[in-house]
Amino acid sequence: MSRLAGGARTALVAPVREAEAVVGPFRRVLDHTASWPVPAHVTVLYPFLTPERITKTVIDGVRACLATVPAFACTFSRVAWFGQDVMWLAPEPDAPFRALTEAVVRRFPECPPYRGAHPDPTPHLTVGSAHLADLAAMRQAAGELEAKVPIRARIDRVRLIAGNDAPGSWRTVGEFTLQTA
Structure with missing residues (x-):
């Protein structure tokens, strides 16, 4: 993989296509990652390996561990907060997202979620954060979003994305299909 300038990093995310129409207008104003452009998603693992460590072997390893996790349906019906810094939608159930994270961490134990700062991260779809928006x-x-939920979604893939803080820098490096029945 070619190098990305300026603090490049990677992440594994579960895109939530069904949420984009509802949360997209809010994210463009309230979530700094929308300009990178990172789609509406639930993070599976961040940070992942540095971009220069992403090889065919790594991609094959991610594909193998995610292939064991079945695709699933979920509903985003509740707005929640991390303090006053991050506003997000809660997926129900959240156990399948936790299973995705656990599968990847088992295969790549050197990549604990959020560098170990949150040993049991809460699955969530960020809508806004204090990085860009005020409280x-x-x-x-x-309040507006409460009237637009629930959002029903099917999670059937995970993307490996890479980029930095510059607008437009993030791109998909790999896409992995979850097991279907």
């Missing part, structure tokens, strides 16, 4: 704007958006 008043996020509260207003949360």
